[in-house]
Amino acid sequence: RLGCPGRSGRALQRARRAGGGAVTPRRLPRPGPVPRGACTARSARAVRALLGSTGALAAALSLSGCIIRFFPLPNYCDETPVIGAAGGTFTGETRGNNSRTGPVSCLGGLPSPEDVYTLELDADASVHLDTAGSDFDTILYLRSDCESIDPSDEVACNDDAALAGPMQRWSSLDMQLTAGTYFVFVDGFNGVRGNYVLNAVVAPPDQPAGDQCPNAATAVEGDTAASTATFVDDTAASCGGDGAPDAFFTLVLINDTAVVVETTAADFDTVLSVRASCLETASEIACDDDGSPAGMGLSRLDLGVLAAGAYTVIVDGATAGAAGGAYTLRITEN
Secondary structure, eight states, X not given: OOSOTTOHHHHHHHHHHHTTTOOOOOOOOOOOOOOTTOOOOOOHHHHHHHHOTTOOEEEEOOOTTSXXXXXXXXXXXXXXXXXXXXXXXXXXXXXXXXXXXXXXXXXXXXXXXXXXXXXXXXXXXXXXXXXXXXXXXXXXEEESOSSOOOGGGEEEEEEOOOBTBTTSOOOEEEEEEOSEEEEEEEEESTTOOOEEEEEEEEEOTXXXXXXXXXXXXXXXXXXXEEEOTTOOOOOOBTTBOTTSOOEEEEEEESSOEEEEEEEEEESSOEEEEEESSTTOGXXXXXXXXXXXXXXXXXXXXXXXXXXXXXXXXXXXXXXTTOOOOEEEEEEEEO
16 A cells, blocks of 8 residues: 555556556555645655655655655666767667656756666767657757766756757757766657657767768858868768768758759769758758759759758768869858
């Protein structure tokens, strides 16, 4: 029994709901009785303050005239998947988990279940994280201490990066981090949960802008003169680019906009592609090789009207093994 005369069945159901369906009552020493009316609702923050920063809270039953009991969970920081220097793409679901995190600067509404990963950096690095491909409204944050509820241990937090338009509600973080151990939390907004995709790119610090996804250059309307001469091959598009140096640009549209992207000059045969998510080749929107009316190995994409949001423009080379070179990228918005 949960100490609620005549209501133990309903109390157990509430406890299970609070714990995401994973609560199993354990026989603990019975606390002293609480006078009727003394069991009032407690905020999650107050309950965590009672327990300390152990991350062990699974459910707290607080009903008028009832005895409050806590059902501890195993420490979910003990065994977490590791994101290493190679980065990668990780998938999972938060449906069966419990909300066990402390205060988060960009978290809103009701608490949601979350998953946590350990990010191990042996050296200083540029790190990009995003949840492109997830099927719910995600929140992504990084902490220096997995179990802490101290706000000062939060490194970064993001909600609604609009990686593929404002309706996707994905999250993204770009950071310059020192060597050490960090903890990546994939959470939900206002109680939502679901299947998530966590994309992670770890690169050397202070790379030239545009060399990889984590430090993509900012695309601006008009002409941008740049070069891939010191870059390496990181990706390929559906119409080419395998084995040639490439450059990444982030194009942000405040409103729905008609966009044309083209190379107007280049020392090499160019390939142009546009993606909704930098890390996901499957999110490619369009690709062109040698489609410019000017010829000379130049490329052109008339994208039509794109929804407001952030997109990735990739300038690549058509010839595998060829060196990169100078080019001019022109973006026209109407």
